[in-house]
Amino acid sequence: MQIEYLHASKFGNGEAVAEEFRRLVEARGNRVDVHHIHDADPRRLPPADLYVFSSPGRMGKPIGGMRRFLKKAELPPHARYALLTTEAAPRPDKKTGELPSAEEQDKWQRVRPVMDELLAPKHLEKVAEGTVLVTGLKGPLEDGWQGKVEQFAAEVLPDDSSS
Structure with a gap:
């Protein structure tokens, strides 16, 4: 399987996640090319699975x-x-010390929904999504972030991922 991974890491956190993803996926016999968006032409993306x-x-x-x-992006x-x-x-409320509920977080954290909205007119097939906090x-990334990347990699790879 050929995967093109395009990230917009600003402080290196996204790049660390991308490299962990590459390591995990390539260990299962797949190819991953990682690019920062500044180094890629959205109108000439390489073919990928x-x-x-x-x-x-x-x-x-x-x-x-x-x-x-x-x-x-032309896909x-x-x-x-x-x-x-x-x-x-998420950070605890300064007055109550409680973390915001999932519904409250969804109101102000719309990274993935906005990305989906931008990709919707292109008629693509979404296979997975994940978040590393x-x-x-x-930074730094949350404790145990590698496990989240491993779970995401398992979601995007078919069971017989040695293609």
Whole structure:
């Protein structure tokens, strides 16, 4: 299986996630080419069995460079894609000390939904999505983040992934 992984890492967290994904997937006999979006032409993406898009969140949305990249991306209809984002970990309320509920988080953290909206007109097939949390503005990644990447890799690879 050939996978093109396109990320918009700003502080290196997304790049670390991409490299862990590559390590896990290539260990199962697949090929993964990782590119920062600044090094890729959205109108000339290489053919692949799967495209993985990864963006950090900024103000609850994918960063501007990734939004522009996805708008311009030219992919064959029905191409398979997946999203693996790096998003800010929820913080407890200063007054109550309680973490926001899942519904409250969904109101302000819309990285993956916005990416899906940008890709919808291209008539692609989404196969998976995942999130790795970042505990501070520039990192580090949450404890156990490698397990989340491993779970995501298992979702996107077919059972007989040695193709």
